[in-house]
Amino acid sequence: MDVSTFPxxxxxxxxxxxxxxxxxxxxxxxxxxxxxxxxxxxxRDASIGLVYFDTFEEVxxxxxxxVDPIQQPNQPLLPRSTGKVYCPGLDxxxxxxxxxxDYKGGYHDYESVxxxxxxxxxxxxxxxxxxxxxxxxxxxLVCIPPPTWTNALHRNGVKVLGTLLIEPQxxxxxxxxxxxxxxxxxxxxxxxxxDTYGFDGWLVNVEQDAPESCKAWSENLISFLSALxxxxxxxxxxxxxxxxxxxxxxxxxxxxxxxxxxFAKATSGLFTNYKWxxxxxxxxxxxxxxxxxxxxxxxFGVDLWAQNTDMSGSARVTYPPRGGGGTNTGLAMSxxxxxxxxxxxxxxxxxxxHFSTLTxxxxxANGRPSIADQVDKSLWTGAPLPNExxxxxxxxxPHHTEFYRNHPIVRxxxxxxxxxxxxxxxxxxxxxxxxxxxxxxxxxxxxMRPSLSSQDCLPNLLPVSAxxxxxxxKGPMTRVIYGELNGGPQPSLKIFTKLAGCYEESEERTTRxxxxxxxxxxxxxxxxxxxxxxxxxxxxIGLRSENSQCNIRCGLKMTFFNLVKQxxxxxxxxxxxxxxxxxxxxxxxxxxxxxxxxxxxxxxxxESDQSTPNALLEITSIIIRPKQAVAxxxxxxxxxxxxxxxxxxxxxxxxxxxxxxxxxxxxxKTWPExxxxxxxxGPFSMFQVRVDEQIIGEVYCLEFPLRNEDMEGLxxxxxxxxxxxxxxxxxxxxxxxxxxxxxxxxHEGSECP
Numbered sequence: 105m106d107v108s109t110f111p112x113x114x115x116x117x118x119x120x121x122x123x124x125x126x127x128x129x130x131x132x133x134x135x136x137x138x139x140x141x142x143x144x145x146x147x148r149d150a151s152i153g154l155v156y157f158d159t160f161e162e163v164x165x166x167x168x169x170x171v172d173p174i175q176q177p178n179q180p181l182l183p184r185s186t187g188k189v190y191c192p193g194l195d196x197x198x199x200x201x202x203x204x205x206d207y208k209g210g211y212h213d214y215e216s217v218x219x220x221x222x223x224x225x226x227x228x229x230x231x232x233x234x235x236x237x238x239x240x241x242x243x244x245l246v247c248i249p250p251p252t253w254t255n256a257l258h259r260n261g262v263k264v265l266g267t268l269l270i271e272p273q274x275x276x277x278x279x280x281x282x283x284x285x286x287x288x289x290x291x292x293x294x295x296x297x298x299d300t301y302g303f304d305g306w307l308v309n310v311e312q313d314a315p316e317s318c319k320a321w322s323e324n325l326i327s328f329l330s331a332l333x334x335x336x337x338x339x340x341x342x343x344x345x346x347x348x349x350x351x352x353x354x355x356x357x358x359x360x361x362x363x364x365x366x367f368a369k370a371t372s373g374l375f376t377n378y379k380w381x382x383x384x385x386x387x388x389x390x391x392x393x394x395x396x397x398x399x400x401x402x403x404f405g406v407d408l409w410a411q412n413t414d415m416s417g418s419a420r421v422t423y424p425p426r427g428g429g430g431t432n433t434g435l436a437m438s439x440x441x442x443x444x445x446x447x448x449x450x451x452x453x454x455x456x457x458h459f460s461t462l463t464x465x466x467x468x469a470n471g472r473p474s475i476a477d478q479v480d481k482s483l484w485t486g487a488p489l490p491n492e493x494x495x496x497x498x499x500x501x502p503h504h505t506e507f508y509r510n511h512p513i514v515r516x517x518x519x520x521x522x523x524x525x526x527x528x529x530x531x532x533x534x535x536x537x538x539x540x541x542x543x544x545x546x547x548x549x550x551x552m553r554p555s556l557s558s559q560d561c562l563p564n565l566l567p568v569s570a571x572x573x574x575x576x577x578k579g580p581m582t583r584v585i586y587g588e589l590n591g592g593p594q595p596s597l598k599i600f601t602k603l604a605g606c607y608e609e610s611e612e613r614t615t616r617x618x619x620x621x622x623x624x625x626x627x628x629x630x631x632x633x634x635x636x637x638x639x640x641x642x643x644x645i646g647l648r649s650e651n652s653q654c655n656i657r658c659g660l661k662m663t664f665f666n667l668v669k670q671x672x673x674x675x676x677x678x679x680x681x682x683x684x685x686x687x688x689x690x691x692x693x694x695x696x697x698x699x700x701x702x703x704x705x706x707x708x709x710x711e712s713d714q715s716t717p718n719a720l721l722e723i724t725s726i727i728i729r730p731k732q733a734v735a736x737x738x739x740x741x742x743x744x745x746x747x748x749x750x751x752x753x754x755x756x757x758x759x760x761x762x763x764x765x766x767x768x769x770x771x772x773k774t775w776p777e778x779x780x781x782x783x784x785x786g787p788f789s790m791f792q793v794r795v796d797e798q799i800i801g802e803v804y805c806l807e808f809p810l811r812n813e814d815m816e817g818l819x820x821x822x823x824x825x826x827x828x829x830x831x832x833x834x835x836x837x838x839x840x841x842x843x844x845x846x847x848x849x850x851h852e853g854s855e856c857p
Contacts, residue, residue, distance in 0.1 A: 115304040152216035157246040177251035184261040187634030190702040198518040200446035207453035210242025214554035227453030228535035230259035235519035252556035291332040303309035314352035327372040342371040359384035378407040388720035403448035413499035434511035455479035486512035526778025531558040548649035603715040630703040639695040646724035654712035733776040788828040
């Protein structure tokens with residue numbers, strides 16, 4: 105028989121093979137929650153700021169009136185500078201990095217607006233300057249990124265995408281193509297959700313064969329994708345996942361091919377499956393050139409779980425075929441960077457999901473990083489792994505590979521300048537803040553308070569605090585500078601110095617450090633920028649001097665790049681001695697002829713024979729903004745503080761609510777160019793809510809949900825106030841109100857008036 109007379113023979117064969125496999129190896133679906141149970145859970149999650157949709161009916165019936173203010177992020181996407189990042193000695197091809205979430209199924213309490221305390225940290229990302237796109241992925245039909253994630257990612261310049269996911273068991277796939285008044289209903293609805301919930305686009309993943317009953321489904325799907333991209337606008341993104349092919353079958357291509365290129369071209373990028381090979385790369389590169397498709401818009405998938413040896417069923421495979429994923433993720437990125445393709449890392453929270461939480465808790469209680477923390481740091485920076493990981497991979501030591509130390513993610517990922525071209529702000533707030541018990545006199549760490557929404561742009565503190573710290577300790581005696589992030593209610597960055605290396609007792613241990621003899625060990629780059637040094641910007645740096653016992657001094661260092669001479673120039677600022685622990689604000693003009701500011705860091709000079717760590721300086725904030733932005737604090741205020749009742753099914757939730765107002769036109773009528781502005785909170789980046797002068801929480805919207813425990817130990821009447829923090833500015837307080845405590849207590853079953 106001549107198979108050429110049956111053009112669909114491959115498709116028919118694949119479908120027969122799938123059905124035969126299902127008969128021979130049946131995998132009955134595990135019993136899950138009922139439709140009513142899912143509906144109730146969805147409403148509960150929505151009440152804490154987590155929004156998703158399980159069915160096409162829910163998507164079609166959604167409207168703006170359903171939106172709760174706590175479900176909306178306020179942080180606008182900070183536009184990143186497009187200039188080259190300052191990386192002396194680390195030049196080479198880079199790959200854009202996309203992170204695809206899928207952490208423990210998604211939508212957890214720690215991602216909500218008022219999360220409960222935890223024993224230890226869960227997944228977040230501390231290396232956001234190396235991330236281009238973050239996709240929030242969960243096994244829902246429509247996944248809306250939690251506002252806490254969106255705020256943190258936007259503050260760091262990372263684009264955030266939701267997910268439209270049609271799985272094999274998803275009913276009524278054909279409803280994707282329903283039109284009303286000529287427009288695709290689903291496309292219009294999820295585009296409106298994108299604007300309402302403040303994120304940047306969609307991953308579209310269809311993991312179900314096209315229904316036989318759906319006529320011209322391929323053209324319909326391409327029309328749907330094109331319509332979605334059009335209604336979203338040029339600033340948003342749509343990425344197609346490599347599952348469904350133009351033949352109508354789920355048949356993973358592991359690259360850009362003729363069977364998925366039409367879907368990729370209808371969107372703005374392709375996220376490939378994970379089982380690609382070097383041959384797939386070569387073929388995709390050639391094909392991309394033939395169809396005029398940018399290789400940078402093809403994100404080759406890397407499955408971090410593929411490195412595990414404890415997985416049930418068939419082994420998961422990703423590049424490289426032996427040992428790929430996990431701690432070898434950087435090895436795949438090195439190959440992709442050479443080929444000009446981008447990387448999509450699937451399940452970047454792998455280290456926090458695979459390694460024991462109980463073990464992490466025990467280690468954290470002793471003041472040591474958890475195993476999950478150490479694996480995550482190793483994955484990104486190449487830091488050495490602990491000898492014992494205590495995971496369930498019993499077959500060998502799959503994570504202690506020979507490659508991971510020299511192939512960390514940060515070596516191959518495209519790094520972006522911190523902040524925008526005219527604005528940068530950090531107060532060193534981390535995604536999890538330690539909780540301490542003060543009862544015994546000596547503070548004792550008792551847990552962590554999740555605060556994803558507050559995560560600032562954090563210094564990477566490379567290289568000394570990362571992989572080559574061990575190399576320094578094995579070498580000759582050398583004085584080094586390093587930094588440690590300080591958590592708690594007043595986060596900061598502490599700068600230390602110490603002697604590192606090996607020495608004999610008879611050796612001279614006094615070291616002298618001069619700024620005229622710089623080295624990577626006596627200088628520490630904190631942040632990299634690409635900002636004009638034309639005098640239009642000013643840097644304000646909050647500092648506290650430590651009670652140092654050595655003669656080593658610490659200073660600030662700015663690095664500039666001359667656009668004409670194509671050379672680097674450094675300026676140093678030795679800090680004048682001040683009273684220990686007294687906070688001062690240092691203002692530095694950013695001005696150098698025909699140059700760009702590309703880095704800000706610290707350095708040490710002087711001499712000392714002390715080998716133990718010595719604290720030199722504490723940095724509490726770094727803000728760079730236009731000069732005219734200094735006066736913005738006077739133009740706005742917070743008013744209208746009151747108590748609001750929010751219906752929650754049969755219950756009522758008590759909330760503190762307020763508004764922001766413009767008050768002085770001479771200061772507030774023109775918002776400085778280059779400064780962030782929120783469509784929801786205007787000039788304010790966040791708010792502190794206070795009850796009887798005690799801060800009970802921070803929030804990114806204009807309402808704050810109250811809990812009965814907030815009122816514990818208070819009198820019959822309580823005083824409430826709200827403080828708002830400006831983008832790049834200070835705090836402004838509202839007028840306080842006094843209300844009976846009984847009016848703030850929540851009683852189950854009470855009705856909303």
